[in-house]
Amino acid sequence: MVRAALGRAFRHETVLALLLAGALAVLAGQSGRFLTADNLLNQGRLMAEVGLASLPMTFVIVTGGIDLSVGSIFGLAAILLGVFWHDLGLWLPIAMVAAVLVGGAAGLLNGVIVTRFRVPPLIATLATLALYRGLAEGISQARSVRGYPDWFFVLGQGEVLGVPTQLWLLLVLTAAAAIVLGLTTFGRTVYAIGANETAARFSGLAVDRAKMVVYGCSGLVAALAAVIFVSRVSTTRSDMGTGLELDVITAVVLGGTSIFGGRGTIIGTALGLALMQAMKNGLALSGVKGDGTIVVIGIVLIAAILLSNLLSRDGNA
Amino acid sequence: MTVRAAGFAGPAPVRRLATTVESYGQELVVLAVIAVLFLAVGLVNPRFLSSTNLVTIFAGNAYVAVAAIGMSMVIISGNIDVSVGSLIGVLATISGTLAVKGYPVVVAWLAPLAVGMAINAVVGVVVAYLRIPSIVATLGMLSILKGGLISVTSGAWITNLPRDYLIAQVRVFGIPFPVYAMAALTILAALWMRHSRFGRAIYAVGGNAEAARVAGIRIERSVVAVFAVHGVFAGIAAVLFATQLQVIQSTVPPNLELTVITASVVGGVSILGGTGTVIGSTLAAILFATIGSSLIFLNISAYWLRAVQGLLILATVLADMARRRRI
Numbered sequence: 001m002v003r004a005a006l007g008r009a010f011r012h013e014t015v016l017a018l019l020l021a022g023a024l025a026v027l028a029g030q031s032g033r034f035l036t037a038d039n040l041l042n043q044g045r046l047m048a049e050v051g052l053a054s055l056p057m058t059f060v061i062v063t064g065g066i067d068l069s070v071g072s073i074f075g076l077a078a079i080l081l082g083v084f085w086h087d088l089g090l091w092l093p094i095a096m097v098a099a100v101l102v103g104g105a106a107g108l109l110n111g112v113i114v115t116r117f118r119v120p121p122l123i124a125t126l127a128t129l130a131l132y133r134g135l136a137e138g139i140s141q142a143r144s145v146r147g148y149p150d151w152f153f154v155l156g157q158g159e160v161l162g163v164p165t166q167l168w169l170l171l172v173l174t175a176a177a178a179i180v181l182g183l184t185t186f187g188r189t190v191y192a193i194g195a196n197e198t199a200a201r202f203s204g205l206a207v208d209r210a211k212m213v214v215y216g217c218s219g220l221v222a223a224l225a226a227v228i229f230v231s232r233v234s235t236t237r238s239d240m241g242t243g244l245e246l247d248v249i250t251a252v253v254l255g256g257t258s259i260f261g262g263r264g265t266i267i268g269t270a271l272g273l274a275l276m277q278a279m280k281n282g283l284a285l286s287g288v289k290g291d292g293t294i295v296v297i298g299i300v301l302i303a304a305i306l307l308s309n310l311l312s313r314d315g316n317a
Numbered sequence: 318m319t320v321r322a323a324g325f326a327g328p329a330p331v332r333r334l335a336t337t338v339e340s341y342g343q344e345l346v347v348l349a350v351i352a353v354l355f356l357a358v359g360l361v362n363p364r365f366l367s368s369t370n371l372v373t374i375f376a377g378n379a380y381v382a383v384a385a386i387g388m389s390m391v392i393i394s395g396n397i398d399v400s401v402g403s404l405i406g407v408l409a410t411i412s413g414t415l416a417v418k419g420y421p422v423v424v425a426w427l428a429p430l431a432v433g434m435a436i437n438a439v440v441g442v443v444v445a446y447l448r449i450p451s452i453v454a455t456l457g458m459l460s461i462l463k464g465g466l467i468s469v470t471s472g473a474w475i476t477n478l479p480r481d482y483l484i485a486q487v488r489v490f491g492i493p494f495p496v497y498a499m500a501a502l503t504i505l506a507a508l509w510m511r512h513s514r515f516g517r518a519i520y521a522v523g524g525n526a527e528a529a530r531v532a533g534i535r536i537e538r539s540v541v542a543v544f545a546v547h548g549v550f551a552g553i554a555a556v557l558f559a560t561q562l563q564v565i566q567s568t569v570p571p572n573l574e575l576t577v578i579t580a581s582v583v584g585g586v587s588i589l590g591g592t593g594t595v596i597g598s599t600l601a602a603i604l605f606a607t608i609g610s611s612l613i614f615l616n617i618s619a620y621w622l623r624a625v626q627g628l629l630i631l632a633t634v635l636a637d638m639a640r641r642r643r644i
Contacts, residue, residue, distance in 0.1 A: 066452075113631070117638050122397070122452075123582055126575065127634055131627025138621040238620075242571075246399075246456060259450045291467035298460025305449050 012256030015307055016271040019300075023275060027282030034285055041164055045232070047277040048166035049074075049225040051270075053244065054251045055177040056218040058269045061252055062181070063214055064194040064261025065121035069110060070222040070248055072132035074241030077103040077223035079136045082145030082236035092152060100223045106132055107219020111212035129245070133238075140238035148234060156231030166228045173221075178266035186210065194261025250297060251276050254304050275300070343585025343637055344597040350629075351604050358611045365614040372493060374606045376485075379495030380405075380557040381573075382602035385580040386506045387550030389598040392581050393510075394543045395523035395590030396444060396451035398437075401551055402573030403462035408433050408555035410466060413475040413565040416482040425482055429559075430552035436462075437548030441541035463569050470567035478563060485560040495557045502553065503599040510595060519543050523590030579626075580605065583633045604629075 028035040053070050060067045077099045084095035106128070113124040158165045181187040189210045192200040201207050222241075230236050255272030257264025276297055283293040359366040384401055391398050408429035416425035440458055444451045487494045510516035518539045521529035530536055559565050583604070584597025605626065612622055 113635075117635055119634055119638055123634055126578065126582070127627060127630040129575065129627070130579065130623055130630055134621065134624025134627045138618070138624045141618060141620050246459065250456060250460070253453055253456075259453055288468075291464045294460045294464030295468065296464075298457040298464065301460070302443065302449065302454060302457040305453055306447055309448060 013265065013268045013271060016254070016256065016268065016275060016304065019304065020271060020275045020278065023278050023282065027278060027285070030282065031285040034282055039281070039285075041162075041167070043277050043281050044167040044170070045164040046281075047273060048164070048170045049229050049232075050244065050247045050251060050276075051170045051273050052166075052173060052225040052228070053218075053222045053248045054255075054269050054273055055173055055266065056214065056221050057248050057252050058177070058255070058257055058264055058266055059181060059190055059214045060121075060218055061249075061257045061259060062190050062194045062261055062264045063211060064197065065114065065211070065215070066125065066249070066259075067107075067110060067215060067218045068122065068125040068245050069106070069128040069132055070218060071241040071244035071246075072129045072136065073103050073106045073219045073222040074226040074229070074244050075238055076106065076132045076136040076139075077226035078230050078236050078240045079140045079238050081227055081230055083139060085148075086145045092149065096227050099227060100220060103223020103226070104216055104220035107222070108212060108216040110219065111215035114215060115208040115211050133242075136238040140236075142238065145236040146234065148231070153231055153234065156228050156233070166232075169228070174266060174270055181266050186213075190214065191262060194258075194263070196262075247276070250301050254301055272304075343633075344594065344600055346633070346636065347584060347597060347600040347604055351600065351607055354604075354607050354611055358614055362614045365611070368491075370610060370614075372491075372496075374610050375496045375499070375603065376493040377561075378602050378606035379485075379493075379499040380554040380561075381576055381580060381605070382499045382599040383495075383502055383557060384551055384554035384573075384577045385584070385598035385602050386502055386595045387547030387554075388577050389581040389584065389586045389593060389595045390506070390510065390519060390543050391451075391547045392578075392586045393523045393590060393593055394519045394540060395526065396540065396543070397578070398440070398455045398544070398547060399452060399574050399578070400440075400455040400459035400462055401547075401577050402571075402575075403459050403466065403569045404433060404436060404548070404551045405555045405558060405573060406567070406569035407436075407462050407466050408552050409559035409565055410470060410475065410567040412556055412559045413478060413567070416478055417475055422479065422482045422484075426484065426556050429555045430549050433548035433550075433552035433555065434545045435548070437551070438541055438545040441544030444544065445537040445540035459574070466567065466569060472566065472568040475565040475567055476563070478560075478565070483560045483563070485557050495561075498553065498557060499599060502550070503595055506550075506595045515539075515542065515546075520591060523592075525591070576605065579630055583630055585637070 024035070033039055053074070057067060057070065080102050081095055081099040084090045084098050085092050088095075090098065110121075110125055110128055113119050113128070114121050117124075119127075155165055160168055181190065189200070189205050189207075192203070192205055193207050193210060197207060222244075226241060229240065251273040252264070252269050253259060253272070254276060255264065255268035255270070257268060279296055279300065280293045283296060288296075355366065364370065384405060388398060388401060411432060412425050412429045415428055416422060436458075440451075440454055443449050443454045485493065485495050489497065510519065518529070518534045521532065521534055522536050522539050526536055529539075558570070580601040581593070581598040582601075584593065584595075584599070584601035586593025586598060608625055608629065609619075609622055612619060612625065
């Protein structure tokens, strides 16, 4: 069954790869600036935050869950980084680690609500979306923190071997996530939970533990993305990451992960993310304003799902 | 809902009361929280209970309650709509633009209802016939509506609204029109959901789609219908929202979709579909307004509002889950 699921998913990825190739060709034809190394690397820098958060989100959605709170955890971690460093006077590296750990704790709380209290993930994370954003707003009281030391900006604005620092991080974590989801027992557990949770439980799989890990990682990585974002934009505000969850979920679903769980791959998510960013950038280069690009992403999201529904045999996934 | 209460023993009136409490459990909880808030905050700061403030509480959030009625129907049918905030932004802008362009105010009031119905009927078709999960379809719709609105208007303010257009500011017996609209629509929708074929079909589809199909309900049609009706409620909410002030900012009201969904869920509509009432969602919308106002009267920084809201949602949901498991 897992193999059949993978087969279907790969077909979606072929569609995506073709769409991506087509989009790249059209965009390169329209603007000479699109296919330059500078532009592409810069796009990589811009998509790193959404890209990072979309990796654990793929796991979450494959289990049949969803995490709407990533944008709020992002905002909370950003604020706490500023508070730990600026107000509490912690050494900045400690503050960074602490902020990321709080993100992980927030994710674990999501996991507890989902597994122990059996609250549907959509509702559980809708509630914590409000709660975590509220905490960020309450703690920050609309103040922003600036004035970080120069070395901190290496993470978000620097380069290693000519490639943006965070792009390296994204590449490494993407590879790791692909291996874990595709090749390990844990990955198979995640698929099994999404395909049929009851069957997974009766097969003796540690369903609740796997879910805790997945939601915990989602919070942890969202917070990591927040630290990178703060380093990229040099400031901290409580409204950071608002709406991030929608970008992340769009990338994952565009990548062929079924919103009902049981089906999806990291490669698909990476392709979905690249397609989204290529469209944003290409449209911006050809003079479409930032908001016009959101329209296109919405249309492509629906079109891609439709297309893969038509291509897959059972049609009603 | 009533089946559960069959186990209660005792004389008939007690049994009937138990049945009522049972089937409106979540609604009663929300009502109790509102009452406690009014009492507690009123004791600390009596001005909280002044008629001016009460009117503000009920009128200011009426459009959320109206939008939550449609949302509740959609969720009861087993679907969800995450684009309602963007839709209300678009419809409010259309309404205000028509009013400023000199069309009769009636046109400016009714056009959003028709456009909302048309747009959401399309969403319903995409969900029901093309079999795209509603969360994905409406996520796409959110992007389309939000992006479309901002690229067309650039978020400009619509000013010089004609005086007779501002229906939300009309007062009858000292009470603003939106309060009447909220109350009337809630009662009508509750009766309609309980006693009409449409309502029963929606509960059946959300409760068990396969059983509904076997019982002869056309699931696809019901889903398109429920989205279309939800679009009409979004249109009414948009008009109430647009006519609240002297100007309209042609952007999407921030977080509106979450507030509306949260009102439905806190009001007792199960996200799994099949249960809940529109009365609960209206009470929950009133509860949110009460909390917001309480913070002001208790001198708590408004920046904590969302944290308090979040805690409250979490508490309600956990209590609901505990109650359900006990049953």
